[in-house]
Amino acid sequence: MFMLFLSVYELSFSQQDPQYTQYMYNTMSVNPAYAGSNGHTIITALARTQWVGIQGAPDTQTLSYDTTIGYSGVGLGVNLTNDQIGPSQEIYLDANVSYTVRLSEEGNLSFGLKLGGRHLAIDWSKGTARQQERPFSQNVSEFLPTIGAGIYYHKSNWYAGIAVPNILRTDHYDDTIATIANGDGDIAEERLHFFGIAGYVFDLNANLKFKPATLVKVVNGAPLSLDISANFLFNEKVTGGVAWRWDDSISALLGLQATDNLHIGFAYDLTTSNYSNFNSGTYELMVKWEASRGQVMKSPRFF
Secondary structure, eight states, rough: OHHHHHHHHHHHHHSSSOOTTOOOOOOTTTOOOOOOSSSOEEEEEEEOOOOOOSTOOOOEEEHHHHHEEETTTTEEEEEEEEEEEEEEEEEEEEEEEEEEEEEESOOOEEEEEEEEEEEEEGGGGSOOSSSSOOGTOOEEEEEEEEEEEEEEOSSEEEEEEEEEEOOOOOOOTTHHHHHHHSSSSGGGGGOOOOEEEEEEEEEEEEEEEEEEEEEEETTTSSOOEEEEEEEEEETTTTEEEEETTTEEEEEEEEEEEEESSSEEEEOOOOOOOOGGTTTTOOEEEEEETTTGGGGSSOOOEEE
């Protein structure tokens, strides 16, 4: 079990950032330029329990708030995330600001900046090693700054964007997790990430909309991460769809617009990698509240 735990560590820290199946409804977490793009206040809470059945597997909760400031073109947002993997816990707090330029009657180009930081804590007493080597002898507690940026273009029926979640590079894992995982410090370096997002909404008929979407993550020295999803919106009330993450999982997504302001979403990931032998899947629950949604112009975007 301990070697399996180390494998979970190696995979998780090569990924480094928390991941979400319902990324298309939590877009500010991957691109700060999304803040305020809906023209009203949105509060989103999401909880993800990954690889159920594996002790020490990733467990993530996030709370976000974004809004627009009048008609100034300025959007503001805050992300608070708690990410736990085995004996480690990272708490992220980021502030996002965006500025939108109207390029045409429907086309808008937004520029975003993210400033914040995260606290990394590792308590080795939460795990047991067969041999008490040096990396297990000292707990870790560090604060790490974050600076990110993004560009986001959107019209009424499609969007695309690219972002760098953190341009700062640090070596905060060199003497601890990296040594445990593979005997050197290479995996420990905070590597530069690039996130690309895109989606398009098709009006199939008066009561049915179809939205394919994708999220691409590129990290130097790591395999490409690709998410592709296809969601349907029925009668502006019910969403349903499927998603696929390359060499990782396939997912089912369901959502309900419970009231004019409240949307509830659920996702289940079935692992398709070698980890499928050790877990019973991943569960994700999302609650999204939008202020004055019933008073704003109806949009076919649902993003």
